[in-house]
Amino acid sequence: MQVTETLAEGLKREIKVVIPKQDMEAQLNVRLADAKDKVRINGFRPGKVPVAHLKKMYGKSIMAELVNEIVRERPTQILSERGEKSATQPSVGMTEDEAEAEKILNAQADFEFTLSYEVIPPIELKSTDGLSVTREVVEVSEDEVNEQILKIAESARSFETKAGEAADGDRVTMNYLGKVDGEAFDGGAAEDAELVIGSGRFIPGFEDQLVGVKAGDEKTITVTFPSEYPAANLAGKDATFDITVKEVAAPASVEINDELASKLGIESADRLREIVRGQIESQYGNVTRQKVKRQILDQLDEMYKFDTPQGLVDAEFENIWRQINTDLQQSGKTFEDEETTEEEARAEYRKLAERRVRLGLVLSEIGEKAGVEVTEEEMQRALYAQLQQFPGQQKEILDFFRNTPGASASLRAPIFEEKVVDQLLSEINVTDKTVTKEELMAEEEGNSDSATKPAKKSASKKKAAKAETASAEGAETADEAEEAAAPKKKAASKKKAAEDSAE
Template identity: 80%
Template sequence: MQVIETLAEGLKRELKVVIPAKDMEARMNERLAETKDKVRINGFRPGKVPVAHLKKMYGKSIMAELVNELVREKPTEILSGRGEKSATQPEVAMTEDEAEAEKILSAEADFEFTLAYEVIPAITLKDTSGIKVTREVVEIDESEVTEQILKIAESARTYETKKGKAANGDRVTIDYLGKVDGEAFDGGKDSDAELILGSNRFIPGFEEQLVGLKAGDEKVITVTFPAEYPAANLAGKEATFDISVKDVASAAAVEINDELATKLGLESADKLKEIVRGQIESQYGSMTRQKVKRQILDQLDELYQFDTPQRLVDAEFENIWRQINTDLQQAGKTFADEDTTEDEARVEYRKLAERRVRLGLVLSEIGEKAGVQVTDDEMQRSLYEQLRQFPGQEKEIIDYFQKTPGAAASLRAPLFEEKVVDHLLAEISVTDKTVTKEELMNDDEDDTSASKKAAPKKKAAKAEAAEGEEAAPKKKAASKKKAADEADAE
């Protein structure tokens, strides 16, 4: 077998691979010899079929199998021999001329194919001891724990029907019918909807107009959907709602005690406080880690500058671009709404893709040299988290990860990256700084993954509708079980 390099330009490589016809024929004869004792052909005793007859009957099909095997196996062997790693699966090309293919299958011509690929650049690791980061830490006040418990306790709060007018904090039970230009719209109707006045769960201006109503009252209210409302057919439109009040109930006082904890599925108030505090610590800890990780990535970005495999960049850019356009579409926006143009956005997100790929390669090299490993147990836990997010679809998800090439790698990559960050945190200079939660949350952009995220200078296409808004107001009464689940630590 001959391997001839026909292109070495930057990271691009092209190789011409030639396997002589005589070698192909020898391989075919070996395969025929193995087949001789297995085939059954009328007129011949087992094992006595002449090789020439076998070759006539099966020669070309065996040669086709050999060609497929060589194309599948040789690229890895060749690259390993050259000490190279391909950034993506090498592209294999061979003759499409039927006459030439016929000669190859008949062992009358050499089998030739080409490999085109980009090599992963050699990365010389640099000293990271000079990297310095500030780890922002929030001290959690007892009042914040109490506030969070009271929010969780809303689902366990009891209400008693009262006489008189509804006030903020009261629960009203209503029937409503929404109309635009006098016509009812889809999703704008509900019966026995329960709404806590002042919760801001419905569109702006809706709840305020229910204050002062009492059971038995009927009223038509007028509201305007936000201009950036997710449902394009309602965005910015004025709507009326026919309201019928069926019940007004006032909330009983909530006390943080063992009785409340029991309602939430826990054994004591102390346990409730412990779990809620742990949740808050976890939330702030996640934000802290994001900001620390961003600092590390930004400094690695300054330390390492090298050409990146364009095929990897292309693939990463396509992922980013697809998400950006999906976000724009869902928000009903254009690039002009984000003070940019499509061409400018392409340039920006292309740079982002290059950064992600480069930092991903750097972290991979650091992790490999440090012996970072992702265990089977960690992979199983990650898969379990995926299953938790899609109840009822467990079988489909498991089948996907078992049958889809590269799917397991998508689970492993973020786990590996986080472990590399842990490794770096043990080597770099980390200074703790106590901050308020407002300071911690300031400028908290979601740009922390080198393989999937990096700090973009602009943010395109984010839906700005308030959380929880629907095409029309809907009841959202949480169950006690849900409250207990929310209180339970992850």
């Protein structure tokens, strides 16, 4: 086998591989000899079929299998011998001339093919002595725990039917039918819908018009959908809702005690407090973690400057761009609405893609040198988390990860990345700083992507910034499911959210 480098331009490589026809024929003869004792052909005793006859009957098909094996296996061998790592799967080029291909299959011509790929650039790791981060920490107060428990108690409170008019805080059970321009719209109707007046679950103006209604009343409510309503066909539109009141119920008193905890499936009020405190601490901890990680990535971004494989950048950019366009489509906005142009946005997100790829390669090198590994148990937990996100589709998800090459990398990459961040945190200077929850959250909400530092902020840009990951194996999506075109602001009830929280 002759291997000749025909292109070495930046990170791009092209290799010409030639396997002489006599070598191909020799490998073919070995396989024919092996097949001689296995095939059964009428008119010949087992093992007595002439090789020439076998070659005539099966030579081309065996040679085709041999060619496929070479194309599948040799690129890895060649790159290993060259001490190179390909950023993406090498592109294999072979002759498209039918006559030439026929000669190769008949062992009458050398088998030639080319490999085109980009190499992962060598990365010389630098000392982490100069790295430092400030870890913002929020101390959870008893008042905050009590406030959250009170919200849970209120969402789980019982209601008792009343005969009078509905007042703020009462629960109204009703049927409704929504119309725009006199026509009913999808998702705008419901029966036995429950709504607590003042909860803010329905679009602005709807709940206020329920004050004073009684069981049996029929009423038409007029509202205007917010201009940024998720359903673009309803955003900013005037609408009417014909309602029939089925029941008005007053809220029972709220008490935080063991009985409340028992309703939520928890053994005691003290245990409920522990759970709620832990959830609040976890929420703040997640924000703290992301901000610390951002500091690390920003410093690594300053430390490492090198050319990135454009194949990886292109793939990463396409992930980001698909996300951004989905966000715009769901919100019914354009780039002009976001105070930018498509050209400017493309340039900006191209920079973000380059940053992600570069930092992904750096973290990969750091992790490899530090011996960071992702265990099978961690992969199984990640897979289980994926299955939980798609109830009823477990089989399809499992089949996807089993049968799709590289799919498991989407599970492994974020785990590996977080473990590398942990490794760095064990090496660098970390200073804890106590802050208020407002300070922790306010900065996070207004934070833009530090890689690109855009001058203008938009909803889609903020979402992309929050979704930033250094992994070169796929951008984290930040897509949100479009809400139903009902008067609700949120699909899940507060009671369900509270029950989920308490669990």
